[in-house]
Amino acid sequence: MMLSRGSPMAMPDGGSDHLNWRERLLAICIVASLALPFIPVPGDGTAHMKLIRNDAVEPKPVKVSTEAPRSVCEVLAFSLAYEDPATGAYQRVHCK
Secondary structure, rough: OOOOOOOOOOOOOOHHHOOHHHHHHHHHHHHHHHHHHHHOOOOOEEEEEEEEOOOOOOOEEEEEEEEEEHHHHHHHHHHOOEEEOOOOOEEEEEEO
């Protein structure tokens, strides 16, 4: 079966739709950066992660705890910690 030249399924002349080296390098970097969180860190132990959250709606703090790799716990402790001086709301993550 022959495809007509105007068909959306037709290949361009020569069929040269290959990636150049810059596009390949960019694709490899993107795939590696997406896979990086799933690669275990050697020597990384398990930490007891404890989250304490207090907001203006709840009268007492909400406490949640779980086990997680130490590297993940440290990243979450850094990225999730906040304190709002206007309302007194806060959120803290402790790694033990």
